[in-house]
Amino acid sequence: MNRPYVICHMLTSLDGKIDGAFMSDPACAPALTEYGNIRNFYNCEATLYGTTTMAGGYSDGLAGRLPHSAVSYPKEDYAAATELKNYIISVDPEGILGWCSNCINKKNRPKAHVIEVLTETVSNDYLAYLRSMEISYIFAGKERLDCGVLLRKLKQTFSIERLLVAGGGMMNWSFLQDNLLDELSLVIAPVADGDTMAVSIFEKAYFLPARKPAVFELKGFKQIEGGSLWLRYMLKG
Numbered sequence: 001m002n003r004p005y006v007i008c009h010m011l012t013s014l015d016g017k018i019d020g021a022f023m024s025d026p027a028c029a030p031a032l033t034e035y036g037n038i039r040n041f042y043n044c045e046a047t048l049y050g051t052t053t054m055a056g057g058y059s060d061g062l063a064g065r066l067p068h069s070a071v072s073y074p075k076e077d078y079a080a081a082t083e084l085k086n087y088i089i090s091v092d093p094e095g096i097l098g099w100c101s102n103c104i105n106k107k108n109r110p111k112a113h114v115i116e117v118l119t120e121t122v123s124n125d126y127l128a129y130l131r132s133m134e135i136s137y138i139f140a141g142k143e144r145l146d147c148g149v150l151l152r153k154l155k156q157t158f159s160i161e162r163l164l165v166a167g168g169g170m171m172n173w174s175f176l177q178d179n180l181l182d183e184l185s186l187v188i189a190p191v192a193d194g195d196t197m198a199v200s201i202f203e204k205a206y207f208l209p210a211r212k213p214a215v216f217e218l219k220g221f222k223q224i225e226g227g228s229l230w231l232r233y234m235l236k237g
Contacts, residue, residue: 075120
């Protein structure tokens with residue numbers, strides 16, 4: 001393939017939510033542990049998150065007002081020098097996220113270099129900001145994200161062969177919209193909170209065209225301590 005193998009890996013409640021109060025319930029703890037362990041099973045070089053997920057726990061919030069750059073940068077991909085071979089892919093179409101480093105070092109995960117995914121709506125000042133931080137970036141679309149272009153560039157520029165897509169719901173669906181998910185990995189915790197405002201596994205953005213329901217084929221399952229389940233599906237067709 002001219003793109004990485006893509007796995008969507010999510011922890012969900014029984015009511016299909018991927019955030020909310022259920023995550024802090026003690027009954028969810030075994031599922032959370034297994035969710036982390038399964039990351040190692042897939043052995044991906046990169047993990048991709050949407051803007052909201054990045055702002056909530058990975059980036060340094062939002063960038064805010066940036067100083068004006070006297071240097072004009074072309075809207076071309078930029079690969080910063082790094083010795084790291086693991087990556088956090090940050091989908092940030094308009095360029096709004098703030099950073100304190102060009103790498104992220106989460107507990108029990110390998111240190112990872114940040115790659116920002118932008119569209120051509122991004123400002124020159126934001127490009128200057130990323131370059132000053134030595135954060136890599138690629139362009140994948142003029143006004144809206146093009147997941148096909150994104151995947152091809154991740155393989156061509158960074159030699160990424162396996163990519164873990166880990167939310168949010170709109171980000172997950174953006175790949176599914178174009179049949180770019182090869183595998184779906186769900187760890188289901190035996191809890192539900194009924195929160196109608198929480199994000200679901202897949203949520204289609206209003207601007208995307210209608211498509212037929214995605215159909216998956218069960219590849220395997222495993223019962224986890226505490227009544228949780230790990231389900232593996234392949235996208236049919």
